[in-house]
Amino acid sequence: MALEKLVVEGGRRLHGEVVVGGAKNAALPILSATLLADGTCDLGGVPRLRDVDVLARILGVLGLQIERDPLGRVQTRILSEDASTAPYELVSMMRASFCVLGPLLARRGYAKVSLPGGCAIGDRPVDLHLKGLRALGAEIKIEHGYVIARAQRLRGANIYLGGPTGCTVLGTANVMMAACLADGTTVIEHAAVEPEIEDLANFLKAMGASIDGAGSHRITIRGVRRLEGCRYDVIPDRIEAATLMMAAVATGGELLLKNVDPTHLEAVFDKLREAGVSVARNCKTVAVAAAEPLHEVELNTLPYPGFPTDLQAQMMALMCTGTGASVFTDRIFPDRLQHVSEFKRMGARILNVNNTCVVLGGSPLQGAPVMASDLRGGAALVIAGLIAQGQTEVRRVYHIDRGYEDLEGKLRALGAVIRREADELPEKPPAV
Numbered sequence: 246m247a248l249e250k251l252v253v254e255g256g257r258r259l260h261g262e263v264v265v266g267g268a269k270n271a272a273l274p275i276l277s278a279t280l281l282a283d284g285t286c287d288l289g290g291v292p293r294l295r296d297v298d299v300l301a302r303i304l305g306v307l308g309l310q311i312e313r314d315p316l317g318r319v320q321t322r323i324l325s326e327d328a329s330t331a332p333y334e335l336v337s338m339m340r341a342s343f344c345v346l347g348p349l350l351a352r353r354g355y356a357k358v359s360l361p362g363g364c365a366i367g368d369r370p371v372d373l374h375l376k377g378l379r380a381l382g383a384e385i386k387i388e389h390g391y392v393i394a395r396a397q398r399l400r401g402a403n404i405y406l407g408g409p410t411g412c413t414v415l416g417t418a419n420v421m422m423a424a425c426l427a428d429g430t431t432v433i434e435h436a437a438v439e440p441e442i443e444d445l446a447n448f449l450k451a452m453g454a455s456i457d458g459a460g461s462h463r464i465t466i467r468g469v470r471r472l473e474g475c476r477y478d479v480i481p482d483r484i485e486a487a488t489l490m491m492a493a494v495a496t497g498g499e500l501l502l503k504n505v506d507p508t509h510l511e512a513v514f515d516k517l518r519e520a521g522v523s524v525a526r527n528c529k530t531v532a533v534a535a536a537e538p539l540h541e542v543e544l545n546t547l548p549y550p551g552f553p554t555d556l557q558a559q560m561m562a563l564m565c566t567g568t569g570a571s572v573f574t575d576r577i578f579p580d581r582l583q584h585v586s587e588f589k590r591m592g593a594r595i596l597n598v599n600n601t602c603v604v605l606g607g608s609p610l611q612g613a614p615v616m617a618s619d620l621r622g623g624a625a626l627v628i629a630g631l632i633a634q635g636q637t638e639v640r641r642v643y644h645i646d647r648g649y650e651d652l653e654g655k656l657r658a659l660g661a662v663i664r665r666e667a668d669e670l671p672e673k674p675p676a677v
């Protein structure tokens with residue numbers, strides 16, 4: 246894969262309007278759920294992302310035909326159910342693909358899926374996923390880095406799925422998908438309540454599943470014999486929307502966002518308003534503007550409906566432009582701080598005490614070459630580049646491409662000076 250970088254000229258004020266894309270974190274489990282369907286699924290709002298491409302390759306290995314039509318809608322159809330192994334080479338590229346486990350097990354009675362391993366934001370355990378599937382009667386072994394799961398017939402159960410930091414989003418998705426074809430009723434207690442889980446449940450119900458309580462901490466699934474392909478549209482991406490809001494406000498600009506569900510962003514609006522940002526919304530649009538110099542906030546990330554961990558880095562970039570001292574603690578992924586050292590290279594003054602970061606505003610950022618190490622941290626570095634004096638090069642753009650469709654194009658349309666270039670690696674130094 247040729248490495249690329251985004252080159253950003255700072256100091257331009259962003260303004261205008263943007264249409265938000267479909268939610269990556271809804272599209273990925275929904276695409277996995279098409280493994281459960283008899284017949285064709287027709288999906289709208291599936292964003293063009295590297296993560297979607299990787300999952301599509303895995304689903305292709307698992308016998309699914311996936312095509313995107315000229316209108317951008319994605320159609321899936323099962324061609325073969327012989328293969329049930331999701332290989333390490335692909336699963337390790339995108340850990341959310343672990344959520345093919347539940348549907349494969351429920352539909353085919355056997356699944357071999359690589360353990361996803363960790364990633365840049367910290368350890369990514371799957372113990373709760375396996376606990377839930379075992380409760381449904383699956384026999385699960387871990388051999389040579391793979392989860393091997395077998396079940397002649399899954400049977401409904403009462404499952405408590407709460408973890409050390411609250412709920413598991415994809416764990417809830419895996420168990421809910423498997424329970425749809427189990428014999429009897431399953432109750433998932435302390436289920437994740439993210440909008441993406443509710444969207445997955447709505448998709449499963451459109452296929453004929455019987456689910457109550459999605460979006461609450463108690464989800465009840467009554468097993469059915471089969472699920473039919475259907476037409477469905479994925480919800481808007483609340484994380485992309487908020488990332489763009491923060492980018493515009495960080496430059497002292499304003500932005501009108503279309504195709505947004507404001508009810509998914511109440512905690513974000515609350516924190517932005519606390520910082521001094523003007524936020525106006527109606528049922529499908531949001532308008533934000535930098536109303537005054539931003540003042541300090543204290544931010545803890547929490548499971549939904551709390552402030553999302555996926556916006557922690559972007560908010561930190563925004564608060565580098567503020568006055569006063571802002572305090573950040575990521576309660577979901579405490580190590581999700583790779584962006585901090587990069588911000589410091591740009592002149593940010595940030596103290597890190599036991600994974601609580603204090604951002605001392607008031608010092609202007611200077612453009613610099615920086616390195617993305619995860620998708621949200623990469624987007625945060627672009628925001629920092631937009632507000633820095635001079636030029637910033639954000640390397641390893643493939644991290645950003647995992648979760649943002651044409652980020653630079655959307656920002657350029659709002660007035661940013663940003664371009665994508667090949668990133669020539671330095672010649673290998675001569676051996677000494």
Ligand code: EPZ
Pocket residue numbers: 269270273341368369370371372373374375408409410411412413414415416441554555577578620621648
């Ligand atoms: C989802 O990941 C999202 N990914 C992440 O977004 C998001 O950061 C995360 O939820 C939290 O909101 C997708 O939806 C594809 P979790 P997921 O299981 O489901 C612990 C992005 O930027 N845990 O909810 O993998 C875990 O250690 C990505 O788009 C267990 O202990 O996260 C963490 O502390 C990054 N055991 C907490 O739960 C388990 O079996 C939340 O993890 C599973 C999780």
